[in-house]
Amino acid sequence: MITVNTIKDLRKVRQELSSPVGLVPTMGFLHEGHLSLVQKASEDCESVLVSIFVNPTQFGPNEDFNTYPRDIERDLEKLEQHGVSVVWMPEVDEMYPQGFQTWVEVKELSNYLEGKERPGHFKGVATVVTKLFTAVNPDKAYFGQKDAQQAVIIKRLVMDLNIPVDIVVCPIKREADGLAMSSRNVYLSTDQRQAATVLYRSLNEARQSFQAGVTDAEQLREILRETIESEPLAEIQYVSCANPATLEEKNGEVQLALLSLAVKFGSTRLIDNIIIG
């Protein structure tokens, strides 16, 4: 396994990789969710390249950029065990050199859900992902369904900008009790960790009701809301029943929908989602 930092070195090692090349973009502090992306990339591709970059431009001014968990040594060990060819770990100055001022925005899709709660987040995501793609030039790139809106936005981005990369979206990995894996789960206290199981429970409640014939969008949101509110440590940021392609909130009868939510436990903000229908 080769590790590189600069884009120049990256391009050199990229040239030597057997095709197809799969890219797994990460912010490090890898868990089973990330490793399932690496696993899928290994199955599909001759070479797997993982980037580790905690991208400052996708964090808001009051978000957790400075405290975002990092453990490069353990990350590299895991990636080595998973047969990764190259790990690219650019410095912030390399990605955003002095005078940097070019931004990529996927407009309408960034107005909903996470984009509404976190202004500028998807501008940072779209810009850094474009840069990862132009620097690495992968054949395929792997993202998790956990960040459902991000996956929709990146698919639109590569279509709109003619970037020749296949976007592969992989299922959410969950802990034994259903909590979606996230690097941010380490922030939770024991009580909060226990309380956070309400998220997946609420999604399952809504799914079961849907399967039992409750197909009204507002009723489904209400089920999410009520279930989460039964947990005193949970503070809802939003619950949503939206069109999975356009991300517009649904009203009336639902045949296919993205149920998603953002909930805070203390200062820790978690997201989760499922598709129904």
Add this chain to the structure above:
Amino acid sequence: MITVNTIKDLRKVRQELSSPVGLVPTMGFLHEGHLSLVQKASEDCESVLVSIFVNPTQFGPNEDFNTYPRDIERDLEKLEQHGVSVVWMPEVDEMYPQGFQTWVEVKELSNYLEGKERPGHFKGVATVVTKLFTAVNPDKAYFGQKDAQQAVIIKRLVMDLNIPVDIVVCPIKREADGLAMSSRNVYLSTDQRQAATVLYRSLNEARQSFQAGVTDAEQLREILRETIESEPLAEIQYVSCANPATLEEKNGEVQLALLSLAVKFGSTRLIDNIIIG
């Protein structure tokens, strides 16, 4: 010479081209200025690919998108004579399919000069140029110094987005009487065409004064202004003496500057520039 329309066909013929590949992006209605870019590309590269696309997103709502001059047959003849390998002429629907919503913006540099007068212009330019680059994947791309700000913005764009293409900027081509070549010159009446020679004359006046020791930025702008105002058919939009790298307007003593201007003759808007120092 091969002509293609779709991006899919473009990628197929692109694969067969000998490297390095030079791209000359144009909006058609080719004049000697464009052909000098093609000539330079032929000298530098094994294959030359010319795109012809009148990009709607870089025109303002009251600008000349619908009347922009077109003559594809004559363009193709000229390009054939110049030994071009491939001409790519995408349809608007191909470049901006339904649901298109991803935009590239080079922020600060787009605030000055043309960007100030033409809101959204450089957003359209940056977006389409990014798309031309991702679709063609050229080794080098050729732009005219006539659009000085565009050249500065595109250099910043490829640096910021890690697009692996060398930007080559070629000198302005002028008519015998000094008027910078432009597809829009055909809009001019005989009187306006004669009057438009004042543009280059004003730039030369300022350059001569600079060489004779007039180095104050405001005095140089004043020389441009006075010379142009001596021509009754000319209506100044701006005259500028700016830092050629940052495009910020200069004050006080000048050692190196971009002198540039935009002037209307009737409804026809022309631009020109020189570098001094």
